[in-house]
Amino acid sequence: MHQGRRKASLVARSGQDRVLRRLQAVTSEPRMPDDSPVSPRTGWGVLHLFCKPTPRAEVRSLLGAIDTARKGGCQVVTAAMLGHKADVCVLTLGPDLRQLRRLQTELQTGGLDVVDSYVSLTEVSEYAAGVPEEMRQARLYPRLPPDGMAAMCFYPMSKRRAPGAENWYALSFDDRMELMRGHGAVGRDFRGRVLQLVTGSAGLDDWEWGVTLFGVHPDDLKDCVYSMRFDEASTRYGDFGPFYTGMVAEPAEVLSGVGIR
8 A cells, every 4th residue: 555655656756857848948948939821822911100209209210210111011001090099000011011010000109100000912813713813913912102192091891691681692603603793893983093902801801891982182082982872782781990091191291290290
């Protein structure tokens, strides 16, 4: 009996020793942070930052952060926003999410307060799988901002799927495809007046898509959104989030225009 207790004690001590060795291995050899790129298989990451300046905002630091991001392979679009929701929009897109995060950190360090944001990826919709390669590349790897289109707006949207109501995801693929053909036809009426950047965010943010529109005139944006509201894919199945509206300009102009020196 004494030998049984001794054996049990040795087994318990052996188990404790294994646990202790594991803890020592974890605590004595900390893993260095992995700085390798975090990239989508196709397309780019997209980050909309809606900001307000704090009293410590400093133009040199902010311009330096944007310049560093651009040199690192990101595109950065800046806009002066209208209304109370935000003063500055910084839209950045590129292949590495770590770089997008780095820009966000540097903008915050430079004195911008991020009051809202949106995370998404460029994509080619499943309903546009057969588009020409040139159009496919333009959707996955857009070049922004478009020339001559200073008016800008952004809004998130989802397809409705509430129980007991219209449910987009209960439709067959063929039915959805037919509705999206009509939706696309309305959008094509605004070619040359409005450039649409539709990015996917299912599983990444609160809505399923982010929609960024660039227009020659602000009423081009208004007419485009209004016309598409009558399309069946939007009328019956579209849910829309808050809208942000502003004017695209170079970073120095945007920052000085909102009082950052």
